[in-house]
Amino acid sequence: MLEVVYYVAASLDGYIATPDGGVAWLAPFESSDEDYGYNQFYASTDAVLLGSRTYKQCLGFDSWPYPGKPCWVFSTRRLKAGAAGVTVTARSPAKVVAELNAGGYRRAWLVGGGKLAASFRAKGLITEYVVSVIPVVLGAGIPLFASRGPKESLALAESKPYPSGLVQLRYRRAAV
Secondary structure (H helix, E strand, O other), X not given: OOEEEEEEEEEOOOEEEOOOOXXXXXXXXXXXXXXXXXXXXXXXXXXXXXXXXXXXXXXXXXXXXXXXXXXXXXXXXXXXXXXXXXXXXOOOHHHHHHHHHHOOOOEEEEEEOHHHHHHHXXXXXXXXXXXXXEOOOXXXXXXXXXXXXXXXXXXXXXXXXXXXXXXXXXXXXXXX
16 A cells, blocks of 8 residues: 655744745755755655646756656646656546555655645545654745645654754554
């Protein structure tokens, strides 16, 4: 069964980016000395799921941030797949998850953004949440989830503080 993991960094007040989509506020927490478990997490995934705005932002980076992983970009707009292994789709998250499950994928990283995460959450498709809480209050921006959804009970699987002040929280859906 496919696991969908929403692995994301968020400000203390719940934003994943500034109002213009910027993530420069994360730079002080990116260092070669500490990866906050990222490399281990990335190695554990075999697919990447992106919203169209997140994808367009990634295309502006010096190098493609998801090498060696097939990526699905969710968009109702016409976009060109600008990187190898990228599939642009207008299909629903549930249909893509079913397709990945049928294709033998085990673990997918739901990168974001907030709108895509909200649509996955609304359908109960997220099996694990890994939220790195950054000790910054942005005051405004793109929220962790772009819209409200149904109540969801979670069980804390792990919490790990880092010397930088970042705290990484890992939650699994609670058994009903």
